[in-house]
Amino acid sequence: MLCDKCKKNEASIHITKYVNDEKSEVYLCEECAKETGHIDENDVFSFKNLIAGILNPDTKDYEFQQGEVLKCENCGLSYKEFVKEGKVGCADCYDTFEDNLLPLIKRIHGSEKHIGKAPEDMHKYLRVKEDIKQLKEEMEQVIEEENFEKAAELRDEIYALKKKIGSD
Amino acid sequence: MFNKNNITLSSWIKQKGNEDQIILSSRIRLARNFKKIPFPGQSKKEQLDKVVSKMKDILLNKNLKINGENYKFNYIEIENVSPVKRNMYVEKNLSSPEFVKNGYGKILFYDQDEKISIMVNEEDHLRIQILLPGLQINKAWQIADKIDDIIEQNTEYAFSKKWGYLSACPTNIGTGLRASVMVHLPALNLSGNINNLFEVVGKLGLTVRGIYGEGSESSGNIFQISNQITLGSKEEDIIDNLASVTKQVINQEQTSRNRLFSEREVFIKNKILRSYGKLKYAYSISTNEAMELLSYVKLGMEMGIIKEIDSLLLKKLFILIRPAHLQSLIGKEINSEERDIKRAELIKNELNVKGGKI
Numbered sequence: 001m002l003c004d005k006c007k008k009n010e011a012s013i014h015i016t017k018y019v020n021d022e023k024s025e026v027y028l029c030e031e032c033a034k035e036t037g038h039i040d041e042n043d044v045f046s047f048k049n050l051i052a053g054i055l056n057p058d059t060k061d062y063e064f065q066q067g068e069v070l071k072c073e074n075c076g077l078s079y080k081e082f083v084k085e086g087k088v089g090c091a092d093c094y095d096t097f098e099d100n101l102l103p104l105i106k107r108i109h110g111s112e113k114h115i116g117k118a119p120e121d122m123h124k125y126l127r128v129k130e131d132i133k134q135l136k137e138e139m140e141q142v143i144e145e146e147n148f149e150k151a152a153e154l155r156d157e158i159y160a161l162k163k164k165i166g167s168d
Numbered sequence: 169m170f171n172k173n174n175i176t177l178s179s180w181i182k183q184k185g186n187e188d189q190i191i192l193s194s195r196i197r198l199a200r201n202f203k204k205i206p207f208p209g210q211s212k213k214e215q216l217d218k219v220v221s222k223m224k225d226i227l228l229n230k231n232l233k234i235n236g237e238n239y240k241f242n243y244i245e246i247e248n249v250s251p252v253k254r255n256m257y258v259e260k261n262l263s264s265p266e267f268v269k270n271g272y273g274k275i276l277f278y279d280q281d282e283k284i285s286i287m288v289n290e291e292d293h294l295r296i297q298i299l300l301p302g303l304q305i306n307k308a309w310q311i312a313d314k315i316d317d318i319i320e321q322n323t324e325y326a327f328s329k330k331w332g333y334l335s336a337c338p339t340n341i342g343t344g345l346r347a348s349v350m351v352h353l354p355a356l357n358l359s360g361n362i363n364n365l366f367e368v369v370g371k372l373g374l375t376v377r378g379i380y381g382e383g384s385e386s387s388g389n390i391f392q393i394s395n396q397i398t399l400g401s402k403e404e405d406i407i408d409n410l411a412s413v414t415k416q417v418i419n420q421e422q423t424s425r426n427r428l429f430s431e432r433e434v435f436i437k438n439k440i441l442r443s444y445g446k447l448k449y450a451y452s453i454s455t456n457e458a459m460e461l462l463s464y465v466k467l468g469m470e471m472g473i474i475k476e477i478d479s480l481l482l483k484k485l486f487i488l489i490r491p492a493h494l495q496s497l498i499g500k501e502i503n504s505e506e507r508d509i510k511r512a513e514l515i516k517n518e519l520n521v522k523g524g525k526i
Contacts, residue, residue, distance in 0.1 A: 090207055104338055109398065
């Protein structure tokens with residue numbers, strides 16, 4: 001497709017504008033897009049544009065229009081705003097926009113499953129237990145030195161850790 | 169004239185580290201968000217305040233013991249600090265360039281040695297960062313892991329079983345981990361092999377950026393190599409991959425250096441000594457030119473061509489000559505023409521003495 005403005009170069013940029021909920025589309029070549037201020041010279045290959053490009057490819061116009069009315073109930077971010085900035089507004093957005101995010105995440109990471117550190121996993125539990133053991137030893141040490149103020153501090157720390165992992 | 173009391177240098181700048189001829193620093197960054205509070209871009213002022221006060225509770229007025237070392241935290245509120253002071257934190261890599269722009273509720277925490285810094289209310293609620301001199305990615309991760317645990321014991325993170333730690337940008341979800349090394353590669357750059365290297369590095373899931381991270385330019389033959397993907401690998405594997413590729417990069421740079429000195433001896437010696445001469449006698453010098461010349465002097469020192477200066481002095485100069493540090497040393501804001509003159513003066517002063525004056 002040729003650029004709408006110069007009608008010479010191949011259009012590489014697709015701009016969808018919403019004015020008062022009216023949708024209009026423009027196809028521009030990179031040069032004309034720069035000239036008309038639609039893109040910043042430094043911005044052409046930014047993540048924002050790449051994400052927007054992946055989420056709103058020409059072939060998926062239908063799905064995009066459907067997604068357009070989506071809005072996160074928790075933070076109020078609309079799908080439109082998400083596509084524009086390439087950023088979500090809160091943890092709940094990951095549920096709200098899950099269907100749209102999944103292909104994007106697969107493309108960025110080549111994976112869709114986290115396998116690293118987790119707040120509540122077993123390693124964590126064991127590590128906290130190890131910390132408690134160390135703190136206990138330290139507490140015994142300071143009690144021997146009759147530093148009871150420090151011992152009380154350590155006791156509270158141990159208590160907090162135990163509470164955290166639900167052990168007594 | 170230049171008052172060193174106006175600045176503090178982070179430990180990664182002042183201290184030596186493994187492989188520090190080529191690896192200037194190792195960095196771990198974790199992106200974390202609090203559960204139930206929208207990410208900063210969608211948060212209301214009270215919500216941003218809540219994040220700040222929570223972090224103050226966790227970090228301030230106590231000694232945090234991490235792997236046997238004590239950390240005591242301090243903080244600055246970005247909006248209450250002058251632009252020059254803000255940019256100092258960017259120049260020493262404690263903050264991203266984006267973070268020091270005006271914005272409500274932005275707080276930067278850092279410990280007494282500036283090893284740990286935490287950007288609060290950047291794009292995510294927390295950007296926890298560990299910076300160490302030389303090649304110490306594993307050690308940096310151990311510290312990051314612990315401080316992350318300490319924060320988590322006092323709050324609840326936004327976490328999904330499927331997608332891991334959630335972040336404002338889908339590119340950061342999963343581990344939320346960005347591990348990086350800052351590398352000094354003058355010989356690879358001079359020999360024209362640097363682009364090949366970047367290509368190979370890219371195939372291994374890593375990416376190369378400029379000195380201030382994403383979107384910034386390279387200067388003084390300094391680059392940052394970091395993992396590209398944050399979801400689907402364990403933290404330890406991400407770090408191992410970066411560490412092993414970094415070792416290859418070190419080998420490649422060493423080989424290039426040896427080749428330069430055996431095959432193009434006159435060229436490289438001339439380049440090094442001319443750089444040294446310019447730094448010693450210039451009347452005015454820009455940041456970029458100074459960075460480049462310092463890079464060749466560092467190379468010359470490491471190859472035994474220049475013997476009378478100290479390696480840590482050069483590392484310090486790489487930071488001190490940058491605009492915000494320079495203006496802080498002088499104690500006032502000056503325009504770029506005056507800065508170039510003062511910069512030349514500072515370099516001249518420092519190179520006069522083996523270890524420098526500051």
